[in-house]
Amino acid sequence: MNDDRQTLLKALEFHGHRCWASVAGVRVGLAALRVLEVKRSGGRQLHAFVEIGEDHGGMCFGDGVQSATGCTLGKGNLEKTPYGKLAVTVIERASNRAIRVSYKPTLQKQIGASAFMTKRGQGIEPDDIPEAEQLELVDLIWNAPEADILTLGEVFQFERDWLPEVIGFVPCGACGELTAKAYLRVVGEKHVCIPCSGYER
Structure with missing residues (x-):
């Protein structure tokens, strides 16, 4: 089994069910790594900005x-980023x-007409749909030629000053719960967590 297929199977196991949007996310992610000539980030x-936003049926893309x-x-x-895009x-x-x-939206008619999406439209949970019907969509997206389903932009320079990672936790001076150092606030003589500080952030 090749490495990409292994990545797909691990992604579907992590995601919890087999659906077209999570497979599309895997395809998009693998294509980005290939073009940038980089390995998966351990x-x-x-750094990635995924444009899925919130509260729609395609958010599975993010897990892929x-x-x-x-x-x-x-x-x-x-x-x-809240654009509602894949x-x-x-x-x-x-x-x-x-x-x-x-x-790309190339396969959306086939996806919409599938047994899986018909049942999802009836309110059936994805993991209650027969595996064969889940795999029908997995194979549709996985086996499609890349040029038919993905748009790859040009490589460009992304301007951002990356903040260093702050390592370490300490107990909050009020409630005693472990709090990441970057999230401590000073109240009087104590270093406290945000909820104990009374600050919003």
Whole structure:
């Protein structure tokens, strides 16, 4: 089994069900890595802006991007931008070289007519849909020629001063809960967490 297919299978396991949008996210992420000639980010070597926004049926795309690129919400090197689009900009932090890759609407009629999407429209949860119907969409997106489903932008310079990662936690001086140093606030003589400080941020 090739490495890309292994990445796809791991992404679908992480995501929790098999759907077209998560597969599209994997395809977009892998294409960005290939064009930038970089490896998956185990640390914070890469940064990604995924344009999915919130509260729509295609947000699964973000999990595919995370799995493929290694840019994750947990590491802080994945950010959401609220455009409601299936697109990502991936940046190599050391060089600030970047590329934006988006998913084309080419297959949307086939996706919409699929058994999986028909059942989703009826309110059936994705993991309650038969595996064969899930895999029908996985294969549709995975096997499509890249030029048919992806738009690869030009590599460009992304201008940003990257902040250093602040390492370390200390107990809040009021509630005692561990708090990342960058999130402590000074109140009188104490270093306290944001909720205990009374500040909004």
